Amino acid sequence: MKAKKGPATPMLKFVGVELIGDALYWPLWWYTEGLLNAGRFCLNEIVVQAERLGLTIWVANIFTPMFGQYDLEGRLISFFMRLVQIIIRGIALLVWAVVMLGLFLGWLLLPLLIVYQIVVNMRALFI
Numbered sequence: 001m002k003a004k005k006g007p008a009t010p011m012l013k014f015v016g017v018e019l020i021g022d023a024l025y026w027p028l029w030w031y032t033e034g035l036l037n038a039g040r041f042c043l044n045e046i047v048v049q050a051e052r053l054g055l056t057i058w059v060a061n062i063f064t065p066m067f068g069q070y071d072l073e074g075r076l077i078s079f080f081m082r083l084v085q086i087i088i089r090g091i092a093l094l095v096w097a098v099v100m101l102g103l104f105l106g107w108l109l110l111p112l113l114i115v116y117q118i119v120v121n122m123r124a125l126f127i
Contacts, residue, residue: 031111035108042100043100045096045100046097049093053089053092053093054089055090062079066082
């Protein structure tokens with residue numbers, strides 16, 4: 001005669017395999033697939049921000065006169081206005097890249113910070 005499975009068997013399987021297995025797999029995922037996803041996200045955000053700022057368009061048209069002003073004064077004003085725009089937009093893109101780099105480094109360091117805080121608090125319990 002075959003033994004019946006009670007409600008405890010699926011529950012034990014869930015706790016044993018799903019919860020404990022996920023808890024043990026989490027650090028491996030964080031520093032492999034999760035790290036790749038975080039890196040792709042940060043790089044994609046930098047590319048999208050560069051497209052939003054239109055930096056390549058400003059650089060490509062730096063010598064094109066604005067408003068059809070083909071005289072010397074119009075060309076000089078257009079050149080220097082675009083140069084200022086390129087500098088300001090380049091700085092904005094650089095700041096955004098630094099923010100994304102900080103986010104990526106935060107991704108790397110967060111588990112280490114959590115483990116450190118757990119160790120510090122556990123030591124405080126036993127002292």
